[in-house]
Amino acid sequence: MEAVAMDMEKAAMIFKxxxxxxxxxxxxxxDETDCCVCEFVEIFRMSQPxxxxxxxxxxxxxxxxxxxxxxWIFYSLNQVSELYxxxxxxxxxxxxxxxxxxxxxxxxxxxxxx
Amino acid sequence: MEAVAMDMEKAAMIFKxxxxxxxxxxxxxxDETDCCVCEFVEIFRMSQPxxxxxxxxxxxxxxxxxxxxxxWIFYSLNQVSELYxxxxxxxxxxxxxxxxxxxxxxxxxxxxxx
DNA sequence: TTACTATATAATAATTTACTTATATATTCA
DNA sequence: TGAATATATAAGTAAATTATTATATAGTAA
Numbered sequence: 509m510e511a512v513a514m515d516m517e518k519a520a521m522i523f524k525x526x527x528x529x530x531x532x533x534x535x536x537x538x539d540e541t542d543c544c545v546c547e548f549v550e551i552f553r554m555s556q557p558x559x560x561x562x563x564x565x566x567x568x569x570x571x572x573x574x575x576x577x578x579x580w581i582f583y584s585l586n587q588v589s590e591l592y593x594x595x596x597x598x599x600x601x602x603x604x605x606x607x608x609x610x611x612x613x614x615x616x617x618x619x620x621x622x
Numbered sequence: 623m624e625a626v627a628m629d630m631e632k633a634a635m636i637f638k639x640x641x642x643x644x645x646x647x648x649x650x651x652x653d654e655t656d657c658c659v660c661e662f663v664e665i666f667r668m669s670q671p672x673x674x675x676x677x678x679x680x681x682x683x684x685x686x687x688x689x690x691x692x693x694w695i696f697y698s699l700n701q702v703s704e705l706y707x708x709x710x711x712x713x714x715x716x717x718x719x720x721x722x723x724x725x726x727x728x729x730x731x732x733x734x735x736x
Numbered sequence: 737t738t739a740c741t742a743t744a745t746a747a748t749a750a751t752t753t754a755c756t757t758a759t760a761t762a763t764t765c766a
Numbered sequence: 767t768g769a770a771t772a773t774a775t776a777a778g779t780a781a782a783t784t785a786t787t788a789t790a791t792a793g794t795a796a
Binding site: 513527 | 629646647
Binding site: 675 | 741742743744745746
């Protein structure tokens with residue numbers, strides 16, 4: 509894989525953003541599948557406002573985008589962002605989070621939403 | 623290059639550590655050459671205690687190591703750390719900081735120390 | 737020894753962060 | 767329409783972060 513260059517200012521900003529376990533895991537999960545807010549609430553067992561605030565930070569930086577589907581708002585990686593290749597590269601070094609999704613599905617957390 | 627795996631906990635910790643422009647730049651510089659504290663003070667135009675505290679965080683995490691040489695204490699990347707391959711991989715995506723070292727040398731900041 | 741230099745640590749202050757609870761907004765559905 | 771659900775935002779708070787100034791420590795050199 510080709511290394512993706514990034515200026516120091518932006519790189520530090522992204523690392524800071526991803527330097528939080530919740531946000532880092534969110535982004536890794538979004539690399540595998542889109543998710544709505546209530547799914548993250550279930551996965552992280554954290555209050556809904558807290559989840560929303562983390563997602564806002566990721567969205568403000570352009571790392572993720574949102575798309576309303578009826579009652580739900582789905583988040584996904586923003587593939588159009590200039591940051592996308594850099595973020596992608598980082599995510600490749602992180603362990604698969606498929607287990608979290610499987611468990612969510614097992615507990616019915618996926619069906620209720622999507 | 624092979625991607626280096628890292629568990630989420632540790633990855634988030636490293637990103638947080640590198641999510642500060644000063645520390646990120648320090649580590650990138652150390653990837654090019656060892657430096658002593660007074661050189662960083664000169665490069666970043668920041669107080670000596672502030673530089674020392676950033677270096678302490680990097681050292682506490684095992685990212686850098688120190689070695690006293692007479693009056694000076696030289697910092698370098700800790701190649702023995704389990705984090706080293708991961709950090710190295712991140713650094714490869716960042717722009718060369720050779721200019722900062724050249725400028726330091728031009729201003730005599732390098733000669734006084736080393 | 738004394739003075740000087742390089743560095744670390746302590747104490748502190750301003751700012752930022754990551755939660756919480758309460759409330760507002762938007763959509764669906766009876 | 768009104769109730770229920772999903773999400774966002776606001777306000778408040780405790781803890782963490784990053785700088786500062788003041789001081790301690792360790793080495794060098796007169």
